[in-house]
Amino acid sequence: MTDTIIKIDLNKSAYEHDNVHNRWHPDIPMVATVKPGDDFIVECFDWTGGQIENNDDASDVRDVDLTKVHFLSGPIAVEGAEPGDLLEVDILDIGAFAEQQWGFNGFFSKQNGGGFLDNHFPEAQKSIWDFNGIYTKSRHVPGVEFAGILHPGLIGCLPSRDMLDMWNTREKELFDTDPERTPQLACLPYAETAHMGRMKGDERNSAAAEGARTVPPREHGGNCDIKDLTRGAKVYFPVYVDGAGLSVGDLHFSQGDGEITFCGAIEMAGWIHMRVNLIKDGMAKYQIKNPIFKPSPMVPKYDDYLIFEGISVDENGKQHYLDTSIAYRQACLNAIKYLTQFGYSEAQGYAIIGCAPIQGHISGVVDIPNSCATLWLPTDIFEFDIQPNANGPVKHLDGSVDIPKAPDLK
Incomplete structure (x- = not known):
């Protein structure tokens, strides 16, 4: 014991x-x-x-x-x-x-x-x-x-x-x-x-x-x-x-x-x-x-991913030099925006990529001026299909549930 x-x-x-x-x-x-x-x-x-x-x-x-x-x-x-x-x-x-x-x-x-x-x-x-x-x-x-x-x-x-x-x-x-x-x-x-x-x-x-x-x-x-x-x-x-x-x-x-x-x-x-x-x-x-x-020989096995790219150009279109943090931020934002097309709020998308076993990769740091970072989102964690197809996304959620928010105290 x-x-x-x-x-x-x-x-x-x-x-x-x-x-x-x-x-x-x-x-x-x-x-x-x-x-x-x-x-x-x-x-x-x-x-x-x-x-x-x-x-x-x-x-x-x-x-x-x-x-x-x-x-x-x-x-x-x-x-x-x-x-x-x-x-x-x-x-x-x-x-x-x-x-x-x-x-x-x-x-x-x-x-x-x-x-x-x-x-x-x-x-x-x-x-x-x-x-x-x-x-x-x-x-x-x-x-x-x-x-x-x-x-x-x-x-x-x-x-x-x-x-x-x-x-x-x-x-x-x-x-x-x-x-x-x-x-x-x-x-x-x-x-x-x-x-x-x-x-x-x-x-x-x-x-x-x-x-x-x-x-x-x-x-x-x-x-x-x-x-x-x-x-x-x-x-x-x-x-x-x-x-x-x-x-x-x-x-x-x-x-x-x-x-x-x-x-x-x-x-x-x-x-x-x-x-x-x-x-x-x-x-x-x-x-x-x-x-x-x-690493462990025992991890959850997810082998089907949607992979979102980001480069070191910020949300305002400003070019940065090989900034991998900005590149990963853009990959995260791209994934969140994608998930909203299926009915998730942006906050729910943020929570998913924070909590689920997503992978983050540095894909390139030499091709000036842009770094490239990727976010790997496992598709098997969802109860519905989130793959792109010719018919377009289907909103599976009606927005009636969201993540509780507490506004800042003035």
């Missing part, structure tokens, strides 16, 4: 758990210890710590306190791990709690977090997705059902002191180039809502003032939101502190490449079953700076 080494209580605040933290800092105390070769289960809050409810009101997404996220379970010490090693993590299984068989997807208000398409969807919206075994569907997005690719959106090891200082310095320099920008350019340390695990008193306060926010991915892994880190995948993480300090959270039932709505996956609370091993001095042996991984 596999041990659950970190347990949580969904009826209590994440702040009441000393085996959870929401900042990165090398001095956060380890909450459990495992040996190379051990496998174990870790329970996790959803990334917001339970701020989002299963209802038809998007005001909780509008009002979410993003200074509190992400709540991570850990850190976990691995015996014998030293700086310069590689921590090998096998993701053996992932699941939602039996008492919470649902997840949520959200578009954040541009005034509070935003998202990849926040100029087009500037206000908060929320869809709820119910789980039925390996499948999910939403009362807010009819006509679509798909198998999940469950994965941790956020997983990584504690940074060293030098690495923490480097992160804070470079992100502050970026922030200072446009400190009034909305959304902001970087999420800087913020002590007031920091949860530093088992740290207490002055030590806690000092660390909270400099603890790195968990929002971006960094050299140690972190919030990479890679949908293919699913059950059966193997990840190799750089180790920067003694014991490694593995932490995990932000579990997703499903997600499209890019997690484009920011709260762009189907977010859930649940558990993850992992196994760890060490490769001594692996960072130098393999010249590894960022994590690498092997």
